[in-house]
């Protein structure tokens with residue numbers, strides 16, 4: 001039995017590379033002729049499974065003008081799609097939504113002096129896509145990128161971040177928060193703990209306050225929820241369509 005695929009919605013992508021960063025952590029690089037998207041948005045990846053086309057959203061890691069498309073994902077044990085994505089190899093077909101979607105983009109973030117980007121795990125992806133464009137560097141005086149992971153082996157895309165440092169040496173501050181290991185040059189704490197005890201602020205030399213900071217948060221829903229609560233206690237407000245604020249979020253599940 002074959003699955004019927006709506007060609008108005010899906011285009012056939014070809015896997016260029018499946019790169020393994022650590023146990024269960026991969027980047028899937030795909031050539032597909034999708035429509036233009038905005039940095040920070042996500043596309044959908046899909047595979048036929050039996051009589052069904054199983055699809056899930058994945059943030060673009062590549063900049064809008066960069067190819068191949070780059071998706072950074074973790075295998076969820078027992079998950080419907082991710083164990084299958086992790087079995088793909090060069091030349092295999094994966095279906096990609098023609099259009100990107102989502103409002104986790106700088107065009108939805110009000111102006112500010114400092115931009116904070118807080119990510120857990122694979123949610124580093126949309127921030128990398130945004131940082132590969134000129135917009136954040138033109139709009140914000142300083143950018144603080146914080147990546148929360150469990151182990152140092154999960155600190156993917158470090159060379160891309162080093163490239164941002166080389167290009168924007170006075171603008172970028174980046175921190176890795178590693179929870180399960182005490183690793184040199186990292187913060188041994190959850191992102192939320194490092195907000196609460198002011199570690200991030202004191203290391204960045206920037207006060208985390210709504211007067212001049214915009215905060216984008218992406219990833220684990222528990223981290224997003226807890227970070228929102230901590231920031232609200234400092235006077236921040238969520239950035240809603242009808243009421244602009246300083247906290248813009250995207251939850252991955």
Ligand SMILES: Cc1cc2nc3c(=O)[nH]c(=O)nc-3n(C[C@H](O)[C@H](O)[C@H](O)COP(=O)(O)OP(=O)(O)OC[C@H]3O[C@@H](n4cnc5c(N)ncnc54)[C@H](O)[C@@H]3O)c2cc1C
Pocket residue numbers: 042056057058059060071072073074075076078079080081082083102122123125250251252253
């Ligand atoms: C807007 C958006 C963008 C996303 N972008 C990415 C991305 O760039 N990279 C990425 O890896 N995932 C991303 N996700 C999550 C992704 O869409 C899937 O939910 C995930 O890959 C699991 O798919 P699955 O079919 O294997 O598991 P499923 O069979 O759908 O579900 C298994 C269960 O696992 C849980 N789960 C989902 N994601 C995770 C996770 N990362 N860690 C732990 N538990 C999880 C959920 O509770 C889910 O119900 C994004 C989600 C959203 C909403």
